[in-house]
Amino acid sequence: MVFSVKPPPATSRAATHSGAGVTQYLLLASVLRHQIAHGELVQGQRLPTVLELAGQYKVAGITVRQAYGLLKAEGLITSDRGRGTYVSAPPTGIAANLHAAINDPRATDVRFEVLEQCYGLVLPEPLLRGTAAKSAYKSYTFIRKIHVQGGEPFCLAEIYVATEIYKRFPESAEQQHKLAYLLNEYSKIRMQAMQQTLTVAPADMVLAQALGCSFATPMAHMTRRISDESGHIAYAGLFWYRGDRFVLESEYPFDLWLSYPGVAVPQTLAPD
Structure with a gap:
């Protein structure tokens, strides 16, 4: 896969985004697209009229027409004069193997397209949030890559791995395995948290082009850090997942979750 626009390091972009400035019809189309993908609007179902939907979402009629036009171009809906507008696409849902591709560090049913690698970098300040600077290694290897499952991209990742650990990985291993898996397999120091x-x-x-989705599509943005027993950040990364191809699974013993809130809200992120 080749992209005509090379995304800049996301760590150089603002860490938060706002929907302000996004055209209303794109946001409306995104909402309807999500409802179709997840079966909330089923194949063959008649959609509200332009006036009905405009009233429901408090937008202008032209906004609804533009949103419907975009979804028609994508093949998700059809419209016949005098009969109405109908959902034409079945729900895509979340495939079982995509669950593993996202949640299992050992997942093998994933293809990795490495877009860029840089060496000898320091860990960017945003990824040090809540930790002392001394918790970082002196040098990191940076990898930007696309995760592909079932022939479709679902994640853009930008990951920093401590250079002294990365050097222990087999050659080109990052094209075959998740970096968290390699971290566990080849680091001399045990990972702790x-x-x-x-x-x-x-x-x-940039994200829409990289992941093959529409502009303003909902994205899950994840920041992940892994620390070793020495207290240093061995791995830190930013991940962007397509909203229609994302699921996060967590399971804790109830007593642990109830009595140890740090499981869900780490102390490093707790408000002062």
Whole structure:
């Protein structure tokens, strides 16, 4: 897969995004697209009229027409004069093997397309959030890659791995395995903790192009850090998942979750 626009390091972009400035019809189309993908609007179902949907979402009629036009071009809906507008696409849902591709560090049913590698970098300040600078290794290897499952991209990842650990990986191993798996297999120091932060934001043009989705499509944005027993950050990364191809699974013993809130809200992220 070759992209005509090379995305800049996401760590150089703002960490948060806003829906402000995103055209209303794109946002409306994104909502309807999500409902179709997840079976909330089923194949053959008649959609509201332009006036009905405009009233429901408090938007202008032209906004609804533009949103419907976009979904027609994507083959998700059809419209016949005098009969109405109908859903023409079946729900895609989340495939079982996609669950593993996202949640299992050992997953093998994933293809990795490495877009860029850089060496000898320092860990960017945003990825040091809540930790002392001394917790970082002196040097990191940076890898930007696309995760593909079932022939479709579902994740853009930008990951920093401590250089002294990365050097222990077999040659080109990052094209065959997840980096978290390689970290566990080849690091001399045992990994101790993993921390994740998940937010949601609309896709900008760079992400839309990279992941083959529409502009303003909901994206799951995850920041992940893995620390080793020495207390250093061995791995830190940013991940952008297509909203229609994302599922996060977590399971904790109830007593642990109830009595140890740090499982869900790490102390490093707790408000002052």
